[in-house]
Amino acid sequence: MSENQNIVWHQASVSKQEREKETGNKSLVLWFTGLSGSGKSTVANVVSRKLFEAGKNTYVLDGDNVRHGLNKDLGFSDEDRTENIRRIGEVAKLFVDAGHIVSTAFISPFQADRDQVRGLLEEGEFMEVFVKASLAVCEERDPKGLYKKARSGEIPEFTGITSPYEEPAAPELVVDTENNSIEEAADLVIQELEKRNLIRSQ
Ligand SMILES: Nc1ncnc2c1ncn2[C@@H]1O[C@H](COP(=O)(O)OS(=O)(=O)O)[C@@H](OP(=O)(O)O)[C@H]1O
Ligand SMILES: Nc1ncnc2c1ncn2[C@@H]1O[C@H](COP(=O)(O)OP(=O)(O)O)[C@@H](O)[C@H]1O
Numbered sequence: 016m017s018e019n020q021n022i023v024w025h026q027a028s029v030s031k032q033e034r035e036k037e038t039g040n041k042s043l044v045l046w047f048t049g050l051s052g053s054g055k056s057t058v059a060n061v062v063s064r065k066l067f068e069a070g071k072n073t074y075v076l077d078g079d080n081v082r083h084g085l086n087k088d089l090g091f092s093d094e095d096r097t098e099n100i101r102r103i104g105e106v107a108k109l110f111v112d113a114g115h116i117v118s119t120a121f122i123s124p125f126q127a128d129r130d131q132v133r134g135l136l137e138e139g140e141f142m143e144v145f146v147k148a149s150l151a152v153c154e155e156r157d158p159k160g161l162y163k164k165a166r167s168g169e170i171p172e173f174t175g176i177t178s179p180y181e182e183p184a185a186p187e188l189v190v191d192t193e194n195n196s197i198e199e200a201a202d203l204v205i206q207e208l209e210k211r212n213l214i215r216s217q
Pocket of ligand 1 (some may be wrong): 050051052056078082095096099100120121122123124136142159170171172173174178195
């Protein structure tokens with residue numbers, strides 16, 4: 016017998032549609048993916064701030080609130096990364112149900128894992144944003160000194176060095192942080208949301 020056989024889904028008393036009407040934003044996931052140091056957290060946080068100031072429900076999920084808590088039992092093997100993204104996908108879906116524009120800032124190196132999260136959501140509720148910067152530039156930025164440690168062998172299985180990164184095959188948006196400032200990169204995301212009629216001014 017399946018473990019979940021006796022669990023019955025409860026209908027929410029406030030629907031996602033009601034929440035969306037209230038805030039004027041479609042709830043969705045902005046799934047930022049890219050190498051360490053590409054700018055996922057930086058850009059996601061600027062986008063979130065801009066959305067918040069425009070009165071939208073918004074939240075950022077990133078390593079600080081996930082890998083130190085919910086996923087602190089996971090490391091960086093391929094299997095653990097897949098499980099990391101699976102759990103984050105489920106959490107992101109809950110935020111969408113709660114009427115939020117949730118930005119996630121994880122390397123999420125595997126296309127199949129990103130596609131699995133897309134599959135959890137309804138059409139139009141998942142925007143894959145490829146935060147693009149070359150390995151050389153990320154390594155030059157090295158904001159946490161991790162590339163240096165990876166090169167010296169202190170960190171095994173480091174993305175881009177000793178662990179793979181699969182570039183998105185068909186992302187909704189590519190944000191090149193080598194040729195756009197932080198502010199420009201965030202504005203490109205906001206413009207894409209406007210273009211797709213996912214946010215409206217209140
Ligand atoms: N081995 C290895 N490979 C890549 N990254 C590493 C590793 N060890 C620690 N870190 C730090 O952890 C952050 C990546 O965690 P993620 O949860 O985003 O990774 S993944 O999506 O499961 O691949 C990543 O954060 P960002 O720099 O913000 O991307 C690193 O700071
Ligand atoms: N155009 C840019 N967009 C984003 N980050 C940039 C840009 N130019 C320089 N940076 C710097 O690069 C670093 C990116 O780090 P972070 O946002 O933590 O990346 P990630 O979350 O992808 O690991 C930050 O120190 C940021 O200030």
